Amino acid sequence: MSSIQEKIARRLQVRSRIDVETEIDRRVKFMEDYLVRTGAKGFVLGMSGGQDSTLAGKLAQLAIDAINEAAPSGKYSFLAVRLPYGTQRDEDDAQDAIRFIRPSRILTVDIKPAVDASVKAFEQATGETLSDFLRGNVKARERMKVQYDLGAHYRLLVLGTDHAAEAITGFYTKHGDGACDLAPIYGLNKRQGRELLKRLDCPKHLYEKKPTADLEDEKPGLPDEDALGLTYEQLDDFLELKTVPDDVREKIEQRYAASEHKRQGPVTLYDDWWR
Numbered sequence: 001m002s003s004i005q006e007k008i009a010r011r012l013q014v015r016s017r018i019d020v021e022t023e024i025d026r027r028v029k030f031m032e033d034y035l036v037r038t039g040a041k042g043f044v045l046g047m048s049g050g051q052d053s054t055l056a057g058k059l060a061q062l063a064i065d066a067i068n069e070a071a072p073s074g075k076y077s078f079l080a081v082r083l084p085y086g087t088q089r090d091e092d093d094a095q096d097a098i099r100f101i102r103p104s105r106i107l108t109v110d111i112k113p114a115v116d117a118s119v120k121a122f123e124q125a126t127g128e129t130l131s132d133f134l135r136g137n138v139k140a141r142e143r144m145k146v147q148y149d150l151g152a153h154y155r156l157l158v159l160g161t162d163h164a165a166e167a168i169t170g171f172y173t174k175h176g177d178g179a180c181d182l183a184p185i186y187g188l189n190k191r192q193g194r195e196l197l198k199r200l201d202c203p204k205h206l207y208e209k210k211p212t213a214d215l216e217d218e219k220p221g222l223p224d225e226d227a228l229g230l231t232y233e234q235l236d237d238f239l240e241l242k243t244v245p246d247d248v249r250e251k252i253e254q255r256y257a258a259s260e261h262k263r264q265g266p267v268t269l270y271d272d273w274w275r
């Protein structure tokens with residue numbers, strides 16, 4: 001194990017061993033405490049049908065149910081929002097996730113018209129084509145925007161799904177899915193997230209499916225692991241301070257270093273982390 005590995009795992013708050021019950025409880029309690037402290041009315045989160053939003057959404061609904069039970073005015077809510085780009089290939093999974101969570105409220109906003117208009121405006125202004133890869137980031141930022149619009153309108157806080165196995169490589173769109181008000185699954189790696197979902201009786205196919213950002217039209221459902229050239233098993237092992245092959249360790253450490261700007265606020269004159 002390298003000392004850099006230890007430093008990264010500590011910085012990303014990973015525990016090599018967790019007690020699943022305790023993790024669920026303390027995360028739900030954190031969401032309750034924070035929500036009540038802010039005076040907001042609840043949470044909003046995009047539900048993709050993937051593992052991370054299924055877990056964060058379930059924890060959110062548990063927090064909302066607990067607060068509403070304690071203060072039976074029932075005034076708090078979790079808004080689960082479907083944000084397909086046109087028609088979504090794995091819509092069934094998204095619906096299964098919603099059935100599992102039983103959110104206070106469900107809405108669907110199709111991001112396709114806004115994304116297409118934005119890309120068109122870019123292309124008209126520059127006379128150039130925005131790549132399929134960069135259009136993927138436009139989708140992630142449009143989803144962020146819709147969640148903030150809903151959040152501001154209904155006085156809800158925007159949840160994010162960043163966790164250690166994602167933060168370590170910066171595998172998210174800066175100010176897109178990386179932007180949120182609170183990140184309830186932060187500090188967990190991918191397999192720990194799966195363990196929490198198992199304990200919460202989530203349908204198996206939702207935590208066993210291959211994680212995908214699903215952002216590129218030309219590569220629908222591209223598995224994160226193919227895009228990264230790393231597996232979540234490798235990332236999880238690294239974060240749990242297990243020995244991983246040298247080439248894997250080097251690749252992870254290199255990705256971690258290159259994505260540091262995503263884990264920091266905007267760089268100012270007073271920062272020196274980049275030197």
Ligand SMILES: Nc1ncnc2c1ncn2[C@@H]1O[C@H](COP(=O)(O)OP(=O)(O)OC[C@H]2O[C@@H]([n+]3cccc(C(=O)O)c3)[C@H](O)[C@@H]2O)[C@@H](O)[C@H]1O
Pocket residue numbers: 136137140170171172173174175176177212213214215224227261267
């Ligand atoms: N050193 C530096 N210091 C400060 N800022 C720096 C910088 N280098 C780039 N930047 C800025 O960062 C931008 C690039 O970052 P960003 O816009 O995020 O773009 P980028 O990291 O190139 O792409 C996002 C990646 O995350 C993946 N993703 C996105 C969304 C969701 C998921 C998922 O798993 O669901 C995965 C996506 O497939 C892609 O591989 C640059 O355009 C620049 O503005």
Ligand SMILES: Nc1ncnc2c1ncn2[C@@H]1O[C@H](COP(=O)(O)OP(=O)(O)OP(=O)(O)O)[C@@H](O)[C@H]1O
Pocket residue numbers: 045046047048049050051052053054081082083084085088143161177210211212213214
């Ligand atoms: N089609 C979508 N509809 C609604 N929200 C989405 C959609 N795609 C992405 N998101 C939001 O962006 C977040 C980041 O996507 P990401 O792929 O990392 O997580 P996930 O889909 O929940 O889980 P997994 O990583 O296992 O695929 C999601 O958790 C979700 O909040």
Ligand SMILES: [Mg+2]
Pocket residue numbers: 048050051211212213214
């Ligand atoms: Mg996904």
